[in-house]
Amino acid sequence: MNEDLTINELEDHLHAGEREVLDAATLSAIRRRGGRRRTARRTLIAIGTAATVAVVGLTLTLGMPGSGDSQPDKATQVADPPQELDPLAEQALAEIPGAVQVSEWQVVLPPPDAQSDYFHDSPDSEVVGDPVALAAKTYQGVTMFPAHAWPDWLYQGTLDFEEAQPDPPVGSMDNGILVEAGDAFLACVSWQNNTCVPALMTRTADGQLHYSWGMGTEEFLKPGSDMEVFLSGDYSTGAAGQLAFAGLPGTDVARVEFVTTDGNVVVGRVHQGLVEGDSMMSGRVPGELARVIAYDADGEVIEDHPLRDCDSPVDCEVR
Secondary structure, three states, rough: OOOOOOOOOOOHHHHOOOOOOOOOHHHHHHHHOOOOEEOOOOOEEOOEEEEEOOOOOOOOOOOOEEEEEOOOOOOOOOOOOOOOOOOHHHHHHHOOOOEOOOOOOOEOOOOOOOOOOOOOOOOEEEHHHHEEEEEEEEOOHHHHOOOHHOHHHHHHHHHHHHOOOOOOEEOOOOOOOOEEEEEEEEEEEEEEOOEEEEEEEOOOOOEHHHHHOOOOOOOOOOOOOOOEEEEEEOOOOOOEEEEEEEEEEOOOOOEEEEOOOHHHEEEEEEEEOOOOOOEEEEEEEOOOEEEEEEOOOOOOOOEEOOOOOOOOOOOOOOO
């Protein structure tokens, strides 16, 4: 495969041919070119059944600089969430041992005995340095696990839901059913000895660390660039929240605050040394995040970053 393909050309490969499964060389090129791009929530396209799939759908969004406005502004929602459990989610809550309702419309299932079929690992990648445990979990959809891991009604019901969508995804969680995939870690991952990029990783029950998604646009962590913020659902407290990440070039960040839409302030963690010469930050946020404020050692604000408005799942990947 031509290593000089553009991102758009690579995405054309992702969606070309309804039953095409991309070869290892194509996958490696997509991962290397997409290393600074966040994968969308709907990462895999279903073809007929969950066992026959295309590949990870990478999405690009450009980070917008913070406005400097000091007042918290509510992050725009792509769509209003449902107000009650879907019937399939309600049945899962009642019949799957260990299932927990975490919001008006969402249920988290414990990991099944079988391992997920869909981690985005590559033989060309390696973790640089020590990964950071985040005291949180990562989540996947029912059909990212083998069919035999679930009762037939759950797997087939989820598959029916996915196939009814305009662009059928594998592993959709839009029906309100999430599956705990493993422990969440933040790490710096490189491909073929290239500069490493921050990534969310999952450690499964067998102790293996798997790549979930990478962070950042093409400008992320470049000198003079603004903060970029990334979000992942966090239900580890038994309620819906967010696992938030942010990054800034340089090593001046000494403290970070994550401010929610209702005004709560969470003091996060600063991960100096995770990415050489740059600052990564993380925090577990109850509710929804509105802004991230980074401070230097003297308490001076380096950047006060309100989450930018967004209007689609793709547009909302980098905030």
